[in-house]
Amino acid sequence: MCFWGCFLYKNFGKKDMRGFRVELCGDFSGSSVVMFHGDLPYSSKDILKKLETMDEENIIGAGGFGTVYKLAMDDGNVFALKRIVKTNEGLDRFFDRELEILGSVKHRYLVNLRGYCNSPSSKLLIYDYLQGGSLDEVLHEKSEQLDWDARINIILGAAKGLSYLHHDCSPRIIHRDIKSSNILLDGSFEARVSDFGLAKLLEDEESHITTIVAGTFGYLAPEYMQFGRATEKTDVYSFGVLVLEILSGKRPTDASFIEKGLNIVGWLNFLAGENREREIVDLNCEGVHTETLDALLSLAKQCVSSLPEERPTMHRVVQMLESDVVTPCPSDFYDSE
Incomplete structure (x- = not known):
């Protein structure tokens, strides 16, 4: 499945993944995970540990805001992870405010934001994964x-x-x-x-x-x-x-x-x-x-x-x-x- 066009992977997916690997395979000091809705039985440690194992095989698409990955948890649940690169502190604060509001939005006909990881160089947004594609x-x-x-x-x-x-x-x-x-x-x-x-x-x-x-x-x-x-x-x-x-x-x-x-x-x-x-x-x-x-x-x-x-x-x-x-x-x- 591809949310925003897997064909873009050839152009910049591998380059983006190298940065992703460098970031996530290193020290997680300063990183934090915020989860919305009380129905996900994962700790921050569970999420961060799973992120460490991801590689280019997890890329499922890319769009204007960032690359999208498939995040599979050990209990079989699957999520879509959208990586948004930070460009400045002002944008970082803007996204924090946006995500706080969006985390409260939950509806049957929306792709719900489940949480996010605030890592040193990017926001990693965790969404529902839909197997039917776009x-x-x-x-x-x-x-x-x-x-x-x-x-x-x-x-x-x-x-x-x-x-x-x-x-x-x-x-x-x-x-x-x-x-x-x-x-x-x-x-x-x-x-x-x-x-x-x-x-x-x-x-x-x-x-x-x-x-x-x-x-x-x-x-x-x-x-x-x-x-x-x-x-x-x-x-x-x-x-x-x-x-x-x-x-x-x-x-x-x-x-x-x-x-x-x-x-x-x-x-x-x-x-x-x-x-x-x-x-x-x-x-x-x-x-x-x-x-x-x-x-x-x-x-x-x-x-x-x-x-x-x-x-x-x-x-x-x-x-x-x-x-x-x-x-x-x-x-x-x-x-x-």
Whole structure:
């Protein structure tokens, strides 16, 4: 399994691992382990001892914030360990504050932060390990196709996770990088939103706007790309793009779109102009329900509106999914004729 692209390992994984080995095989004086949630029966000594045994075989991916490793404990439990290199003391203090808050966040549809090791040169974040891999891998790299019900279930799970971040966390959290590689799947293809922990947290008394541009091209809302301002509504736009990606089986900047001078949103708008929206659906997807497809397309179009005020909240998105998409339509069971 690879969370953030094992292909990056060839470029810098080995170099990063040498530093990792030097750091962890040496003196642990000054290192500390903080564990969140009371359901992990490990001491700091247990964790540090296990870290000493890790080598390049444990690398499972790499991303913008650091290399990811597979951490297997003696009792059979497995975790994902993300190494974030420290660059300055100010950043170190920032992460301490972030992690303290994130450690209290626990939800069925989020990849939970279990704890972290504060070592001399890096933060080692301990996350749940999901054996199903990323949605990006399943959609675009594996031969086995997701059927319609599996895709609907993934969309709903991702929506619930993002809704929790927007509406039920205190302070609220803008993800800023919703994309298929940040939706991880367990063995039953249940979706969980990952990598939200490094996004900027929103305080209730603030304006809920951050000016640090993050995200991945193809998923970003127009106003985010133009002004660099992230709000909950920019996350909603990215979620709408994600829905279209799941429905079509194509990345937002697939070559078939680019050669027409479009992205996936532009392609949807083109098809809508000719009343052909249903043609966006992946031809390899089995069990498509026409009624729920139309409801999903309507929802996606609202989410990717060019006007932020016309986009629904994620709380409303979940409501619409549960009432219009997940709830079976009568014609699913009866012949309409």
